[in-house]
Amino acid sequence: MATQGQVITCKAAVAYEPNKPLVIEDVQVAPPQAGEVRIKILFTALCHTDAYTWSGKDPEGLFPCILGHEAAGIVESVGEGVTEVQPGDHVIPCYQAECRECKFCKSGKTNLCGKVRTATGAGVMMNDRQSRFSVNGKPIYHFMGTSTFSQYTVVHDVSVAKIDPQAPLDKVCLLGCGVPTGLGAVWNTAKVEPGSTVAIFGLGTVGLAVAEGAKSAGASRIIGVDIDSKKYDIAKNFGVTEFVNPKDHDKPIQQVLVDLTDGGVDYSFECIGNVSVMRAALECCHKGWGTSVIIGVAASGQEISTRPFQLVTGRVWKGTAFGGFKSRSQVPWLVDKYMKKEIKIDEYITHNLTLGDINKAFDLMHEGSCLRCVLKLHE
Ligand SMILES: NC(=O)c1ccc[n+]([C@@H]2O[C@H](COP(=O)([O-])OP(=O)(O)OC[C@H]3O[C@@H](n4cnc5c(N)ncnc54)[C@H](O)[C@@H]3O)[C@@H](O)[C@H]2O)c1
Numbered sequence: 001m002a003t004q005g006q007v008i009t010c011k012a013a014v015a016y017e018p019n020k021p022l023v024i025e026d027v028q029v030a031p032p033q034a035g036e037v038r039i040k041i042l043f044t045a046l047c048h049t050d051a052y053t054w055s056g057k058d059p060e061g062l063f064p065c066i067l068g069h070e071a072a073g074i075v076e077s078v079g080e081g082v083t084e085v086q087p088g089d090h091v092i093p094c095y096q097a098e099c100r101e102c103k104f105c106k107s108g109k110t111n112l113c114g115k116v117r118t119a120t121g122a123g124v125m126m127n128d129r130q131s132r133f134s135v136n137g138k139p140i141y142h143f144m145g146t147s148t149f150s151q152y153t154v155v156h157d158v159s160v161a162k163i164d165p166q167a168p169l170d171k172v173c174l175l176g177c178g179v180p181t182g183l184g185a186v187w188n189t190a191k192v193e194p195g196s197t198v199a200i201f202g203l204g205t206v207g208l209a210v211a212e213g214a215k216s217a218g219a220s221r222i223i224g225v226d227i228d229s230k231k232y233d234i235a236k237n238f239g240v241t242e243f244v245n246p247k248d249h250d251k252p253i254q255q256v257l258v259d260l261t262d263g264g265v266d267y268s269f270e271c272i273g274n275v276s277v278m279r280a281a282l283e284c285c286h287k288g289w290g291t292s293v294i295i296g297v298a299a300s301g302q303e304i305s306t307r308p309f310q311l312v313t314g315r316v317w318k319g320t321a322f323g324g325f326k327s328r329s330q331v332p333w334l335v336d337k338y339m340k341k342e343i344k345i346d347e348y349i350t351h352n353l354t355l356g357d358i359n360k361a362f363d364l365m366h367e368g369s370c371l372r373c374v375l376k377l378h379e
């Protein structure tokens with residue numbers, strides 16, 4: 001192809017400083033080096049974690065950078081030694097890598113991968129610890145190893161899932177983060193059994209995907225907890241059977257749930273990123289076996305606490321990244337499940353805009369009516 005081996009100049013949204021509007025720039029994207037893949041990003045959604053890093057509260061946040069990690073595109077070119085994808089392949093970039101060689105991958109105990117994590121946390125590529133992005137010669141940091149708010153991006157080959165070319169990229173881009181995270185938190189991390197009682201704190205995309213996963217796992221009661229009562233109408237379509245607004249109660253929310261469920265829920269999920277809610281989510285679990293899964297990302301400096309007695313008496317506190325899914329192996333499987341209509345995606349997409357509207361898309365994210373906004377990157 002004409003662009004292979006060449007620097008590509010394209011449009012990208014650059015975050016120069018925390019909370020300052022993103023700037024659509026002409027960005028130079030260097031060719032992929034050994035073990036790297038350059039992807040033409042066609043569609044990207046916004047996730048709450050992009051807003052979190054942009055806010056300046058992420059201890060790994062680096063500026064200037066190109067945010068974005070929930071996307072789909074087509075491989076433009078590959079670097080030396082890349083064997084598993086080739087130009088023209090349809091792919092989803094994966095912020096959680098899967099190398100199949102490191103001690104994490106080999107352990108069989110986790111979906112975390114250690115191969116490129118130090119580089120992705122430092123906003124650079126492994127090979128030369130440099131960025132492939134620049135504006136007028138000045139480097140721009142990568143983000144989460146994906147940087148999908150750009151018409152072209154460079155990622156490590158261990159961070160690319162090759163998917164069915166028939167799958168609509170404007171939909172399956174959501175399988176880059178929020179939907180798998182919620183489904184996997186239920187299926188892989190908690191392993192919810194049929195008949196279980198479940199509480200979900202926060203009914204955004206992640207919480208609704210937890211509801212969808214819990215329904216498919218056969219949970220008998222799925223209690224949604226949100227401070228925005230408007231969420232209940234939409235949440236019913238994802239499997240939520242009861243709704244509780246903490247603002248309607250004088251008692252602590254954990255007590256409300258314990259009273260509602262004869263001693264507590266079997267499983268709870270925190271899908272907000274609020275450490276007080278994380279405590280409530282643990283403490284609303286049933287004595288002896290209740291398990292609480294932390295999904296929300298809390299700001300730098302925030303810490304969780306509870307009485308150790310809560311754990312001594314059998315409650316279990318867990319966390320999950322990308323729902324425990326092994327990215328390169330299981331994202332294609334999730335795409336196939338969507339194609340067979342076994343999981344929802346379209347229902348999470350409430351807005352469609354273009355890259356030029358990205359600041360408006362972030363504004364929308366803070367409105368209760370927006371679940372996922374998908375941006376089209378090319379005309
Ligand atoms: N662990 C992971 O791998 C992973 C992956 C994706 C997202 N996340 C994180 O998950 C969280 C949720 O993401 P999202 O995109 O669904 O966010 P979102 O903002 O769309 O949803 C959050 C919901 O929580 C509700 N809420 C806020 N404060 C509340 C409170 N005190 N009590 C009850 N409800 C409250 C809001 O009304 C909203 O409905 C974020 O922190 C995000 O960074 C983690």
Ligand SMILES: N[C@@H](CCC(=O)N[C@@H](CSCO)C(=O)NCC(=O)O)C(=O)O
Binds near residue numbers: 049060177
């Ligand atoms: N740099 C952040 C990390 C935040 C975090 O926990 N990220 C999740 C994914 S959120 C996707 O929307 C994750 O996968 N964590 C595991 C990892 O980063 O290796 C911070 O320090 O707060």
Ligand SMILES: [Zn+2]
Binds near residue numbers: 070
């Ligand atoms: Zn995300």
Ligand SMILES: [Zn+2]
Binds near residue numbers: 101104105106112115
């Ligand atoms: Zn690995």
